[in-house]
Amino acid sequence: MVELSMIKLHSKITHNLSTEDNFVIKISSNKKINVDANNAYMKNLDDKIIIQTLYGEFSIFDDSIAFEENEILLIFPKVSSIKRFFRPNANSNSLLLTEECDQRCIMCSQPPKNKRYDNFSLYKKAVLLMPEYGHLGITGGEPTLFKEPLINFLKDIIEIRNDLTFHILTNGQHFVKEDINNLFILSKNVTWGIPLYSYDEKSHDDIVSKDGAYKRLFDSFNYLLSSGSRVELRTVIMKQNVKHLPKLSELISSQLPWIKVWAIMQLENIGYARMNWDKIFFDNSSDFSNIEKAMSIGLANNINIAFFNFPLCSVPRDYRGYAKNSISDWKNKFIENCDKCQKKDFCTGFFEWHKNDIGYKHIGPEYL
């Protein structure tokens, strides 16, 4: 098995820091760097990395971590740990705001817990260190459980740094009419990633395990449309909803033609999805017909469609151009068969936790 080891996003540190308050730094290995409140100097030694900050030094003994130049770190002195907040060369950077959620989606890759990380003042400092035109994802849980502070956080940042953009994953259950003005202010900089699983109210509600969710979502859609917000609609395909895909495509073409992207997504086999795998995983390499039907309608209606998390060889040739490199670099891998594949560089690969024996039946270079 040839597998990449996962990129670690957290680490323990040993330190002599003079502050107990959490802080943020941008690190550089350039010796000429001015160490100040924002900038720190990184020294790579054989057995450890030493980082000099305004408040003293800390060291990391984990040799699987290789920091990037100008990476932004969050430092938590009290608990002797750091979080890698923004890696300039990553294909995506995201901020987990909370693990709380008011839906229980049957395929949730990150099942809700009573943990929240709504440290907006710290994040604001970190975000302001991001490079020009930087992009940050914000995920949960459900980020809009902190809707007011989240919107204020974004408004504050955009006022100072209008070049930055954000992608926020939300279930769309909390927007109200009064948010329209604020959403409008955010509309150039924020894309809202929102799941819609079916054209059918009950099927959608069943999948998210919440009665009335579909109706509430469509109220939110109206506020998002009214405010000119950017929406990336997300539909994870499962045995439960794949048959509904053509009708969902019809609904999107007719009722939601203003969305920026419709992401048709493959399952990530972790969290509830791993628990429910046999009941929900749909193998698109064995049957692409409903996706094809949905594509025919959506593309005709000028809907911008993208496949997320689909290995190229699982998709019929005509549709391969729609498959995106969507899996974050810290959690994707390639499997043994991929070594022989010439399209590897263009392929999203598999999730780190993908299992061959219960996945796609018809994949491999021979299907390309």
Next chain:
Amino acid sequence: MSNLFPYKFRQLGDLFLVSNDAGDFFYCKENNLQNLMNKNINSDFEKFLTAKNFIYNNEHDLNWNNHKYKILKRKKLPNKINYFMIIPTLRCDLKCSYCQVSRVDKDLKGYDWDDKILNSFFKFVENYGSNNIKIEFQGGEPTLRLDIISKIINWTKEKNINAEFVICTNLMNLSNEFEEIIQNDKVYLSTSLDGNLEIQSKQRIDNEDKTKVFFKNFDYIFHKYGKKKISALPTFSDFNNVKSTIDKYREIGLNYIYLRPVNYQGFARKKFPESKTQVNKWLNVYFEAIDYIFEKNFHTNENIIEFNLQTNLKRIFSLGHNGHLDLRNPNFAGRDNFIIDYDGKLYPSDESRMISRIGIIDLSIGHVSRGIDDKKISEFNWNQISDVNQDCIHCSYQSYCGVDTVDDLSRYNRIDLPKSETSFCQNQISKFDDIFKRLISNNPKNIYNLSGHLSGIFTLNPPYGRIIYD
């Protein structure tokens, strides 16, 4: 009871097509049309009408806003100029029978851009152009002025303007200097290819040896740089040639064809006076040709896309397909494109340049050095909106169709004829009728080709869901 948005209808055989300003549509039988008109709408029908976005419950609800959004998308034009068609010279080394631009002989003086016009053009692009622009070099034969083409390409590089270039050439002179330009990835070629050797010679060059040079050069470019590099346009003065020309395109491996008769413009007005009035004759030929393309596409591996059909289909299905001057509403001049003639005069379209040149009317809207004539543009633009035309506002196809005052002026010397008497209207109505009949024909050949024209993927999956209420 919820509220209906305004709608229009049109009979197509046993069914009625019902459409609205947002371009949503469905078909129903007469009894349901009556029910709709009498607002006798049961819950099943209401559900269908909601799904089709024909009704709303409250002002500013999702259906309401959605309807508004779609209308806006259908009418919105880009704010900045992204397309410049320029005529660096009116001179040409060929004398084609149907030339639409009244070219002049290649040795004449005073029909080329001078440095002053070129520099004014640069300033004009800087002032009014968007960051992504397309520059089409027309003529005359623009390759007689490769020096100007090179200067413009280099200038966009210096200024960091993201530009693509199309050189419309007769491909008679493939010099080293020209090939150096062609090697640039951003440069594309467009040429006239009317059919096989015989047809091409007859219509264009009247000299088989010269025509052979054309085909040799075409093959060379096509095979060396690939099919993306070069596109070809046929013109039909003899309608009997259409099928053989389609065959020729297929044989070469061209996947794109634009079927159009001789345009009633330029030299063609004298040589082909019948091109003014032969709409029906052409339409019959056109629909036969579409059937022919559909049939061959369905049974072979290579698919050909016909440009008119694709544009008409996209105007129906794809919101915001507003880039084609031939079919959009409003069709404002001086908004997202300009034609700049050999003498620096600005025109809203190539056709307006042509009719100005033969003296019917002066449709120039300024000069590249002296500026844009806003007053003239605004006068002209009032006639470039179908929403103020009493014929168009009652037409079921209005939201898909366009408006083309210049074509009316060119053919009839006036713009106030009832639309149904104009060539433009007859042509579009027939084509939309044809499409809306094909959509519900249950003929796999139609589905396969309509899907392919819309998405580029030819498949038996229809490009729509439920569209008939019965």
